[in-house]
Amino acid sequence: MTKLLPDYSGPFDPDFSHEKLSREVLLKILKENSDYLRRLDGTWYIKVMDKCGNDVAFECDYEIWVKFILHELRSACKLMKIKGNDVETLMKAMQSTSWMWIHDRTFELKNKKHGIITYRNCQTLQHLENEGTGRDRQICHILEKKLFELMAQYFNPRIKVNALKLPPREKGSDISCQWEYKLEG
Amino acid sequence: MSEAIHDYSGAFDPSFDHGRLDRETLVGLLRAYSNYIRKLDGHWYLSVMNKCGNDVAYDCDIDVWNKLMKFELKVASEMLNIRGGGVSSVAKYFQVSPWFWTFKPRLELKGQDRLEVTFDKCPTLLALEKEGSGRESQICSDMEQELFKTIAHHFNPKIKVAALKLPPRRSVDDICCKWEFKIERKR
Numbered sequence: 001m002t003k004l005l006p007d008y009s010g011p012f013d014p015d016f017s018h019e020k021l022s023r024e025v026l027l028k029i030l031k032e033n034s035d036y037l038r039r040l041d042g043t044w045y046i047k048v049m050d051k052c053g054n055d056v057a058f059e060c061d062y063e064i065w066v067k068f069i070l071h072e073l074r075s076a077c078k079l080m081k082i083k084g085n086d087v088e089t090l091m092k093a094m095q096s097t098s099w100m101w102i103h104d105r106t107f108e109l110k111n112k113k114h115g116i117i118t119y120r121n122c123q124t125l126q127h128l129e130n131e132g133t134g135r136d137r138q139i140c141h142i143l144e145k146k147l148f149e150l151m152a153q154y155f156n157p158r159i160k161v162n163a164l165k166l167p168p169r170e171k172g173s174d175i176s177c178q179w180e181y182k183l184e185g
Numbered sequence: 186m187s188e189a190i191h192d193y194s195g196a197f198d199p200s201f202d203h204g205r206l207d208r209e210t211l212v213g214l215l216r217a218y219s220n221y222i223r224k225l226d227g228h229w230y231l232s233v234m235n236k237c238g239n240d241v242a243y244d245c246d247i248d249v250w251n252k253l254m255k256f257e258l259k260v261a262s263e264m265l266n267i268r269g270g271g272v273s274s275v276a277k278y279f280q281v282s283p284w285f286w287t288f289k290p291r292l293e294l295k296g297q298d299r300l301e302v303t304f305d306k307c308p309t310l311l312a313l314e315k316e317g318s319g320r321e322s323q324i325c326s327d328m329e330q331e332l333f334k335t336i337a338h339h340f341n342p343k344i345k346v347a348a349l350k351l352p353p354r355r356s357v358d359d360i361c362c363k364w365e366f367k368i369e370r371k372r
Contacts, residue, residue, distance in 0.1 A: 009266035060232040081192035
């Protein structure tokens with residue numbers, strides 16, 4: 001068996017592929033690529049906001065993510081063979097998306113029909129709090145809620161999403177937001 | 186250490202993380218992330234273009250990539266320890282970059298100081314050709330040229346970048362574009 005590479009410091013290999021890298025380095029690259037995705041999205045938002053104002057930037061962001069989140073969800077479920085139509089399935093899917101790497105989240109599954117997800121120290125919220133323009137109302141209250149509802153509906157339209165905690169957060173709290181998922185009926 | 190899993194078809198695990206997945210699945214996820222990056226960028230461009238026109242979208246695209254390309258170069262070359270000022274470092278970067286992975290460029294090292302990069306397939310060009318508004322002259326010649334210069338100069342400011350072939354192409358069987366990275370040495 002060929003020895004797996006810890007990096008690509010050796011000579012140019014015309015047949016190089018990521019399959020030749022060790023698990024440890026693959027995990028590091030995945031984490032960086034997840035961060036890359038967040039940076040790409042954030043940089044576009046800020047550039048459009050600078051040139052055309054926040055209303056246009058938010059409209060674009062909303063329009064893009066309501067489409068893109070389902071693409072990502074489909075792709076993650078296919079790769080990870082996640083199937084089902086309850087809250088457990090939804091939580092597994094949310095654990096598997098690229099956002100898992102950059103968000104500090106805890107998943108509490110009360111039973112297959114009821115779960116709570118808590119986000120701590122969200123980097124986007126920290127940025128929005130520093131900016132101080134109140135954009136967290138749009139991003140966390142409107143866009144995130146919509147995206148979480150879309151993700152729930154993807155598995156089962158009877159899964160209801162309820163925000164238990166939303167920004168602005170209490171002083172000293174590390175909880176950025178908290179969401180409850182319930183399969184009704 | 187517990188055995189690596191191939192997928193997440195089993196029961197919910199509150200402490201699941203990607204570190205439990207086997208190498209094959211990790212590579213599959215990398216491919217998917219690479220695809221997300223390209224798609225997300227394209228969605229942003231089109232959304233801004235539809236609302237504010239192509240000039241604004243193009244300006245934003247340039248600003249975004251001026252910033253991100255430098256970040257990506259730093260991360261990729263540090264993480265994979267790609268160093269050295271030769272054109273082979275540029276070739277290695279093309280192989281590992283999450284952006285270029287979806288394009289699978291053909292890399293031909295012609296000696297120590299010359300590299301040819303051929304893009305046989307390019308989903309961006311296909312979309313632009315379908316759109317038919319001629320935007321490829323901006324994206325493929327102006328913008329790519331600048332980005333490729335940024336890549337080359339990250340490794341060595343003396344590397345010159347030249348386009349050997351650019352769109353428009355005669356047929357869909359034709360290559361999409363071809364670039365040369367070259368170090369000219371004084372004799």
